[in-house]
Amino acid sequence: MTPPSLEGLLRDGLAALGLALPDDAVRRLLAYLEALARWNRVYNLTAVRAPAEMLTQHLLDSLAVVAPLRRQLGWSDDAPSGVVAAPSMARVLDVGSGGGLPGVVLAIACPACAVTCVDTVAKKAAFITQVAATLGLPNLRGVHARVETLAQPFDVVVSRAFASLADFVALSRGCLAPGGVWMAMKGRVPHDEIAALPRDVEVFHVEPLSVPGLDAERCLVWMRPAAVDSP
Template sequence: MSATPLDTLRAGAATLGVALSDTQGEQLLAYGTLMLKWNKVYNLTAVRDPAGVMTHHLLDSLAAVAPLQREWAGKGRLLDVGSGGGLPGVVIAIMRPDIEVSCLDAVAKKAAFVQQVAAELELPNLRGLHARVESLAGSYEVISSRAFASLPDFFNGSVHLLAPGGVWLAMKGKVPTDELAALPAGVAVFHVEQLTVPGLDAERCIVWARKEAA
């Protein structure tokens, strides 16, 4: 008997140190289906097939879940900057109902899509926000991004939003040596974590940072 999408997702998640409940597995798959269904309307992703969504979006975003649990034990608010169709924010919201996740994008219809996902999947801890990060106000304990901007631009653009004691979580491809050498003053990278995503033949890493103590 061939593996179902839920089997594949669950096995990949287990490799990443994440245990999926049935509900979480179904919500993740439903999110992938919504992304493909509405892609033409919202222009969400270059990935066009369920297998690609599984590896490039669901499993790749799930790769941030165990590191987040380890690096930041608190509860609170997470801002996913340049979230597009909600990556990795929606996946984190599904896996961490104890965290309030805001997916921010400068394009209104992408934020509207995340609002639609929150309603259809009944995720009260998820919302889509439409704004440019530089002009947003607020305070967040975790600020994440994936495929958003260079590290200096990410940190400079969101530093006013990081709560005291908060952390940045930047999902990148290859370890961005040049960007790490050009960090803004006052930003301290404390961990560069290389990742292996099941089914994805690409280098991936997370750069963790916080504000330097004054």
């Protein structure tokens, strides 16, 4: 598939998602896709190889959470050219980011988010650092570490195919700022995982997602710490 075809597929997907991103963001998304495909040939960042499939299964899948994230942060995304009206930078942590999904996509589509992508594999964190420099994304950084060793607070902690919900919240609890939330990207609604969550974690919303061109169930599981009554 030629680059113009990929751009057309991306723009069609954005339209289906109701996202109006500026041309510069579209350019960065396509440049990120190209870098992901190039590095993938050496470092195996993703099992998906075909560019069109990568665009649908990775870029559009990640872009599907942009509007829900903006709503959760209380931001307006109806400004011209998709500029988000935000009171301040929001701190977002992408746990087990791998090749930067969804972290890089969120950094591009939400410039008012300061996105940190953490991964235990050094080459994957290095890829994020390279992407941030090449694409001119000062709001993106890659960190080579285990999430449980991080000390700084984040307003939103997100994961995509990282672990069970219980493991996700257990490992990243120390990174959650007061009033912060967890955002877990899942396939079908994980009822068993929700039931296995500890009592002090509340699922306050399960949001269905529709990814253009992807015939598969997707959802977001929103969680936050909950007060637990003493016995």
